[in-house]
Amino acid sequence: MRKLSPFCEKCGSKNKSSLTVDHVIPVSDDATLAYEPLNLRVYCQSCNASRSTNVTDNERAAVYAAIQARKQRQARY
Numbered sequence: 001m002r003k004l005s006p007f008c009e010k011c012g013s014k015n016k017s018s019l020t021v022d023h024v025i026p027v028s029d030d031a032t033l034a035y036e037p038l039n040l041r042v043y044c045q046s047c048n049a050s051r052s053t054n055v056t057d058n059e060r061a062a063v064y065a066a067i068q069a070r071k072q073r074q075a076r077y
Contacts, residue, residue: 008044010051018044024063026053038066 007014022043025033033039043051 005042007042008047009041010043010047013044013047015044018046020045020048022048022051024059025055028053029055033063036063036067038070039063 006016006019008019013019019042021040023033024039024041027034
């Protein structure tokens, strides 16, 4: 994941030692998405900590829509 996005997607930091993988929808809200690539993004430790377990309705909807779209594409094949 960090190879695809070698910077914090919120603040743009490129400090490799502080980059972490953030769950858009927290594992505490939906554990089935813990390893779902469409639910992951790269944040630095500071941005990840400041976000805590907060997720907006738009972020949640975007993740579920992306997962559904992928399932529909895969069903065609």
